[in-house]
Every structure is written in structure tokens, then in C-alpha cells.
Amino acid sequence: MSTVQIRGRFDTPTFAEDDEDVVVIVGSGPGGGTLAHELCERGIRCVVLEAGPHLTAEDYVQDEWEAFNQMAWLDPRTTSGSFRLAKDFPNLPAWTVKAVGGTATHWAGATPRFKAHEFQTATRYGAIDGATLLDWPIGLEDLEPYYDRAEEKMGVTHVGGRPPLPANNNFKVMGNGAKELGYRHIATGPYATNSAPFDGRPATVQDGFNFQGDKQEAKWSPLVSELPKAVRTGNLDLRAGCHVVQITHDARGRADGVLYLDEEGGLHKQRGRAVCVAGNAIETARLLLLSDSPLFPDGLANSSGQVGRNYMRHLTASVYGRFDREVKMWRGETMAGVVADESRHDTDRGFAGGYYMQLISLGVPFLAAFVEPGGWGPDFTATMDAYSSTAGMWLVGEDMPQADNRVTLNQGMTDAHGLPVPHVHFDDHPNDVAMREHGWTQGTKLYEAVGATNVHRTPPYPSTHNLGTCRMSARPEDGVVNEWGRAHDVPNLFVSDGSQFTTGAAANPTLTIVALGIRQAEHIAAEIGRGAL
Amino acid sequence: MATTPSTPVATTLTSPASRELLKDVARAMFPHPSFPDAPYERAVGTILEAAEADVRLRAQLEQGLRDVDVVGGSPFAELDDAARLAVLRRIEGTAFFEHVRTRLVTGLYDQKPVWDLLGYEGSCPDGNGYLGRGFDDLDWLPEPQIVDPHRDEIVR
């Protein structure tokens, strides 16, 4: 793969709106950005429509709320269900980004691979009440070569001769606690931020602002890698500030383009030979549901009724340990630390699937907002007073897919464009509850093993991992797309983000989204090559 | 149909007394003994400013601030810390309480002077990161071992 040094903003050619040869891609995050780059390298012209603005490193601010308000997807959403987010953040079920590069402009960089058994949960976990487990139509062996390529693309540490990141203060606490507990799989990665200069980008300077964009560009994202590389092929037309409102189809039910609003609110139609949707699970499902028509009355590609269902968000919870010595967790790479011992499937612990313990640090503004939503009074302020002596970890694990955990259209509320907003319903599954309890308990023991004087169990943040709303299935009645992310019902419609995940696995999703993107690009190119697309 | 009185009702919110009372409520809600009044005053200022453009908030504050002076049997300002906390516990969950709490949790902690009080440095002064400037200066624990995550893979 080529090395480029296109920094800052880039301009792209404009392809005609009636050009039927282009591939139309919705969203410029890891899913859409990777697919676009891979297709462009193969000589296939792509139009990428991105709802958000084209911001770059210069625009980023190292300030939590300012950065959040600058880039987060703040269009209204509604929630219901037993999950705590419905009470704590009823209009912010997810933390995603609306900007060129997608949520990977705010991501941290933790990149574990899925394990073999996580592709076969129906078989390996067996029947679990209320869970709609299903085996993926592909296995680890199918994805392994693409994992290799994704890791190379993203400059993942620990592989390809790239050194691990150094231990920061927060990791020193977690690493030592983990060792005391007898854990063995303790590392600062794999992590997709440069530990040494790589691919024309510098090594991290440990500024601690990973969730706010990355002013140094040491962290992989489509904005600093896939998109500028695609630009260099001459085959990319990237349009920022363009919100896709509907996917259109011809009389035979094949997708023939999209309708989108430009920055001024003008409605356009972009034609294309194929449409690939990578808007991140909530928006991807919403767009398919919004694309209903007399031919597809329940939404595009939804004959199975599965669009929007089996929404997964990972276990997630945090543990904050308080010490009588300073930690200064905000210094350095925010999530460069992982303990993997609990990521196994071992039902002796009282639940199926596994979870990772990963480093996390929040600044004062975000810790106040998220450490104990709804909190106040002397206990709360004691937590804040201990800020500089606090260490933090995040728990990320597999949650159970459930048919009614689902994204639907809220017909009673519209966004600024007049479109129905997405409604997210989510009930915790007993397996999720048991796993979270286990994680909190282990995290508490870990910090106590190195002298914590107090440990706080923090509930989930707005979901940063949004998965499964258009899941892959071997049989059309079980899901929305096939093993290539290609819609069962519409042969030239693809889903190119985490919505495809049949089940969620314990690992953070982005490496797998990128690996699937490379694999999907090969498939699309081959299909175009043989005249089938 | 009656005509609307020509002068809008005088709001008490802009009075120094309301400002002072809301500051006392803020301090009781988020009690940091080491903090001076200034951060609380700034946070309260933000709420009152927001109230100018938000009629629901303004109405809630008008009534709520009167209520906190009666719930505890004496004016809020005359209560000791424990009694103030008891008043807040009684009104916890009301719309007034939630309006004030949610705005304080951002308004109070999103201030540079508060970061200084809590020891949070935020962005490294020159923007160049903590590499070589203490990102790994914790010295009360041994250097942890970093194991190769790909060796000895957990497969189960």
C-alpha cells in the first residue's frame, strides 16, 4: 500500500450525478472510507457522501465538551428499554461522529481480533433464552488474511515489526493490578496509533486527547489514511455536508442511486451501479427503513423483517480506582492498555462470551458527566476531589443479540431535515447483566490489589460500538446481508459497517469493520469485473 | 377578552439575592470545601444566562428558589450544611432539581480554574504532549511487563 503525505484538507474531482458507473458510498468512516480506498485502488470510481463537515487536525480542539460539540452526531434520537442509558442519556444513546473520517476521528485505537468461537456463537454457546444467536456465514479463517492487511493498513502495534506503545501512568496501575490478580495477558495494544513513525505519520506524543480528534495524526483514521490515499488515485469524489435521505431503486428492485441533501438543503440524486451503506448501525438501519417504497413497503432489503433488529452495543462499563498517590491518568494514550484474560468463553463464570479490560481516562469535564450519571452530593464530589489520584478501566464485552433490541423510525419526531428520527430500544439481557457484574467485581479486585482506597463502578457511556442492525446470515430469512455484506433482497446494495455483524464478539469492532471492508471491496471489484454489478 | 398587562412580570431571578441563593444551592449540591466561591458563581451565572432564553427553566427557577427557602423550615441561607443537604434530598428528582443539577455538572466542571483546583492539566501547555513530560512518571509501582498479546493466544 502506498505511503502519502497529503495532510490537511484535500479536494477531489466531481463526477456527474447521472454517471451510472460510480459506486455510491454513504459515510466516510472506517467502513465507507476503507471500501472507497480499496475500490479506488482497483480503478473503480466512487462517490462518497458524508453528512458531516470536512474538518482536519487544525480544526480539532483539545477540550472535551468543545470537541464533542464540534464533531459528535447530535441530531436527535430517542430511546426506551431497561438499559440505563434510556434514563441517563435518553436523547444520546450513542456517541458517534458526524464528520469526514467518521467516528474514527474520535476513536482510541484498540484493535483486538475476533476469536474463532465468536463467529459460531449459536453452535458454541448453545441456546440462550431470549438471545437470537446465529453463526456467522464466515469464520475466522476467512477473515484472517484480511485482518493481516487491516493491521498493516492501520499500523497496529505489536505486529508487522511495530513496537508496543510504552506504558503510561494509568497502565502502570492496571498492569500491576492485573499481575497481582494472576492475569497473564497484559499489554499496551494491539493499538492503531503509531508507536514509531509509520506510513508518513509521526509517533504519538502522548497528548491524551484521543477522543477529541488527533492533532498529531499519529492515530489511524480514514481522514489521514484511506481517504487521502484514495484521492491520489483520481477515482474518489468525496462530498462533505451531504446527507443521504433515501436509496432509490428501479422497476426490477435494483438500487439505482440515492437522494441526498447538500449543505444548503438542496435535494440531489446521485446515480450509481451499486450503493454501499456505512452510516454506523443506527443510521444505516434508519436509512434502509427510510427507503421504503411500494416495492419494499417495510424498508429496503427488509423482507426478513430483520432491518434494525439485533442491535448490539457491547457490554461496556467502567471501573475507577482511587489511590492515595497520584496517577495522572490523563497523560498519554487514552486507551493504550488491555488485559485479555477474561475475553475467553468460559461459562463457569456464569455467563457466555467474554470481555476485555481496557485502559480509559476521562478529563474532569467528562468524568463529572459520566462517572455517576445523576450523581451529586458529598460522595460525588469526593470522587471528583480524588481526580488526580484516580486510575480508570473500561470493560468491553460481547452482549447478546435480541430481536427486540432494535432501531425503528420515531414517526412522532423529526430532525432538522424533517426526517423521522431513529428510536433505539434496548433491554439488557441477563447474560449482559451477569457479565457486567463480573467485570465490575474483577476490576475492583484488580485495583484493590495495588492499594485502591475506593473503587467506583461506572455504568455504560453512550454507545461507541453500534452493531448488528443489518446482520449477515447464510439464509435470507435470518438476516439482511450475505457473507459479503450484500443485501439478500437487493443484489447491488451493500452494508459496509458494523451493522453487518451477526454477533458482536468481545473485541472493539473497528479492525473487523476494516477487514470486512477490504474483503467486500475485492468481492465488488470481482463482480464488476465479471459484469455482474 | 382581557388585554395583556403592558409590563411583563418583574423577574426576581436577576436580583443579587436569587444569585446568592442559587450559589448556596450549587455549593450544597456539589460541595467542594477547597473551592472558593468564584467557580460556583460562574456556574450560576451560566444557568441564569440560559434562563433568559429558556422560559421553562426561568419558570422552574422562579418557583424552585422560593421552595428551597421553605422546605427546610427556615431560609436556606440560615441552614447548616447537613440541613441544606437534607433539603436537597427532599427535592431530588423534581424538575427544578434536575434543571439545576444537569447544568451544574457541566457548568462547574468545565472551567479551567476548577481543573487547576483538581489537578487536571488538560492539554499540555505547548500542545506537544506529555512524551518526555511525565506521561510515565508514576513511580510508586514497578514497571509493568508488556506481554505480546499475540503469543499464547486465549482461544477458548
Ligand SMILES: Cc1cc2nc3c(=O)[nH]c(=O)nc-3n(C[C@H](O)[C@H](O)[C@H](O)COP(=O)(O)OP(=O)(O)OC[C@H]3O[C@@H](n4cnc5c(N)ncnc54)[C@H](O)[C@@H]3O)c2cc1C
Ligand atoms: C470515543 C470513542 C472511542 C472509540 N474507541 C474505539 C477503539 O479503541 N477501538 C475500536 O475498535 N473502536 C472504537 N470506537 C468505535 C469506532 O469509532 C467505530 O467502530 C467506527 O468508527 C465505526 O466505523 P463506521 O464506518 O462503521 O461508522 P462511523 O465511523 O460512525 O462513520 C459513519 C459516517 O457516516 C456518516 N453518515 C451517517 N448517516 C449518513 C447519511 N444518511 N448520509 C451521509 N452520511 C451519513 C456519519 O456522519 C459518519 O461520518 C470508538 C468510538 C468512540 C466514540
